[in-house]
Amino acid sequence: MSKNDTSKKALLSGDEALAFGAYEAGLKVACAYPGTPSTEILETLATFPELDVQWSVNEKVAYEVALGAAISGVRSLFACKHVGLNVALDPLMTSSYTGILAGFVAVVCDDPGMHSSQNEQDTRWVSIYGKLPMLEPASPREAKEYIKQAFEISEKFDTPVILRMTTRVAHTKEDVTLGERVVPPQPPFERNIPKYVMVPGNAYGRHIFVEQRLKKLKALSEKTKFNRIEPGDKKIGFITSGVSYQYLKEHYPDASYLKLGMTYPFPDDKIRAFAKTVKKLYVIEELDPFLEEHVKALGLKCHAKDPSFRIGELLPELIPAVVKGEVKQEKIVAKRKPRLCPECPHWATFATLKKLDFYVAGDIGCYTLACLPPTSALHSCLCMGAGVTFNEGWRKGAPDKKIVGVVGDSTFVHSGITGLINAAYNKAKGVIFILDNSTTAMTGGQQHPATGLTIRNEPTKKLILEDLCKACGADNVDVIDPKNRAEFDALVEKRINENALSVIISRHPCKLLVKQ
């Protein structure tokens, strides 16, 4: 039995189950940039030949292409990790005003505990900020069910819908029943200037619409079965959502629950009604006090976790301490740290950067691991593209230091290009290394424009990085294999001593790629 058999059961991750649910709901277009723990959504969707699926250059582009598709009349999906949504926030905020034509869902996977991320931001706040409905499945089965409902809500209320998962939902596998694909009739694409041209006058009208829509969505939140009261022991009642619900059920199987699956807008009446039925009310949630602050704002007396538990995952063994309101005891567990693979080409590049004692502005990718001792040859990691821009920024205050920037090939295409143009335009100097291993390695080896292959490994127009860098205004662009150590060292020494803006493309394929 293969995963693509329908009307059968399969053991699927939250990402995969969501993809199957979207497929069954008649999805046509899906766009994303890879990012743990969301990557497998697009990888799964790409296995269905009737879908139009792409790795986009970055999340902003992905969001816009998918939203455009929805506005043209086909159900569409955008997927990203939490920090990816920051990149797509510009189109997201105004897409709340334009609304959609066919269903559009933005799937966002948060990473509490930072298994593979640079921060622990809680995406639920974006639903308030963007005035958008948010669904929060607590298991793969729910992910499959909720995505279908998300398309319905999107179309009924003319709104993008945010579907938020966390790593423990996205990467949990569960037995899931598969169904048939049903494609809804396609509405006709028409010009609609007041709805889609967000100039001030039109946007004012749409803001009125958005506020009215929120009221209607609130009514939905009150009555949806996704916000479910499970009556139990009247002494203890939990308001909870996501995987925290699952952990609580293990520890307090007999308690009363208000399990929230639609976490925005808040179902105020349901919350008040539930609070009345229990003696002691708890709000238990992972990361930020999103539900807690709202329940308190309703004037309800409730118990919640100590602020120290806003950091990291609420693992099952921590639940009793969380419920008691205790302070988190930070334990250092001797876990084997990740490191670069033994044959990784980045070792050679960083050996040189270390030997020459550079200050290295870093970026996001496998090579970020070069910060670890004993190499310790990468000195910043902020966000996608900042390896290029920190080279410029650091030179402002520390012109006497030997500063360089490093960025991966996929990361450069995602967010580094603009930084390089900025450096050239503003007469910045220095050496930017593009660590070109010809794949998006950290997330498992996805294609990108400079590999010349699509998400389905079909040949396409290949972005030539060296030509691009020249066009951006770099004075020198060299391509070299870092494993030719002597030659590489000589080139780096030469370029660092010039008063120029240079790009060294340090090119050697990822060893995992060679294996494939």
Add this chain to the structure above:
Amino acid sequence: MKDKTCNITFGGTGGQGILKAAEICGWAAMFAGYHVKKSEVHGMAQRGGSVESHLRFGKKVFSPIVQQGGADVLVCFHPEEHDRLKAFLKPDGKDLTDYLEKAKTAIENPRHLNVFLVGVLSAFLPIKTDFWLQAIESVFKKKYVEENKGVFLKGREMGQS
């Protein structure tokens, strides 16, 4: 509440086939009619770092992760990880770490370690052989199915002896 939910923790380092081992076990439990939840980590955590996967199956499963002191069976792939992983094991839980040594003589190809340990593990779980073989058919490419069934049965035999 936890009536007969079976909890298994798999652990070791990246590249040892740990996720695949848990995957086979998850499919087998599903074919046997259980509600299954299995958790794992991807991404940076897999770059040679500690890898952990939890599998829970039973009539109705809530949490996808086994809590510390909650595992009925511990399948440890790397002796250096044992100290950390043993915290997951119940006081009366079954620790399969000894089979790492036994595997060295039982299998020729070290890449088969994961399927061999699944075989050993299968001897301690209430899932029939047919479901295990069906699971192997589901998770491996066709050309690898027969060889892996052989390795599995070898492990199962060792677990039963």
